[in-house]
Amino acid sequence: MHEYSLADGIIKTVISVAEENKATKVSKVTVEYGLFSLVEAPQLDFCLGLIAEGTILKDAEFVLERNNGKIKCDECGYEGEPKIADDDMLQLMMFSCPKCDSSRTTILDGRQIIISSIDITTDEE
Numbered sequence: 001m002h003e004y005s006l007a008d009g010i011i012k013t014v015i016s017v018a019e020e021n022k023a024t025k026v027s028k029v030t031v032e033y034g035l036f037s038l039v040e041a042p043q044l045d046f047c048l049g050l051i052a053e054g055t056i057l058k059d060a061e062f063v064l065e066r067n068n069g070k071i072k073c074d075e076c077g078y079e080g081e082p083k084i085a086d087d088d089m090l091q092l093m094m095f096s097c098p099k100c101d102s103s104r105t106t107i108l109d110g111r112q113i114i115i116s117s118i119d120i121t122t123d124e125e
């Protein structure tokens with residue numbers, strides 16, 4: 001499963017950052033995922049919770065933020081966020097140019113998955 005290996009990578013990265021910073025607890029992790037990364041947020045959230053069990057992240061809150069990315073319209077030259085047809089049907093990639101409604105577009109940005117912040121607790125006061 002795509003989301004499971006992604007979640008595994010995220011958890012491993014957070015653990016190594018937490019260890020480097022001598023954290024005793026990770027309280028919150030914010031993950032930004034691009035619209036075109038084809039990530040299903042509820043699945044990713046579920047996998048993160050599952051893998052976090054028994055690690056320093058076990059009490060962490062996971063915040064998943066979507067980045068709507070950037071497209072270039074091949075018809076009118078528009079560059080910016082796409083118009084999304086239906087938020088619940090993202091896996092069908094129903095997006096188009098907000099200016100001329102063309103679906104002939106090139107994806108410029110929005111494929112990546114980034115850990116945008118990690119909140120940790122350390123023993124030091």
Ligand SMILES: [Zn+2]
Binds near residue numbers: 076077078098099102
């Ligand atoms: Zn256009």
